[in-house]
Amino acid sequence: MVGSARICRVKFSKSGKSVRFAGKTFQTLSGSGFKSNYFDVETGEHYWISGCRKDGCDALYSTTAEIDEDVREEYWCEIRNLPKNKNIGFIKVSSKY
Incomplete structure (x- = not known):
């Protein structure tokens, strides 16, 4: 399931x-998760948590x-080097894979 x-x-x-x-x-x-690297300590749900990337592939799957x-x-100006986008709050991200 892709969220x-x-x-x-x-x-x-x-x-x-x-x-x-x-x-x-x-x-x-x-390193023991499958398509996940962290879990919620209260619910046990697994998540993929990672840092932002300059190329915009900020998620495990496209979403x-x-x-x-x-x-x-900070994201648009310092990480992506696209200051003209600094007011954009939702994006379509490409997959790492």
Whole structure:
């Protein structure tokens, strides 16, 4: 199942083994996941969490992505080098594969 993607800021734990976002904690699967690399510690659901890429292949599969308002300008200007797009909040992202 392919879900939507989100481009947002997360907070890493000191150890780097977990990520916090929107009141949820995601822990690394340490390479044992299939098409996932983190799981929600409360629900056990698996997720693919990765950094943004300059080429725009920001998701595991092609899908739509919401770009959070607080990271929009940084994403478009510093990561993608497309400052004219800095007000765009939804995009179609290409797949890594």
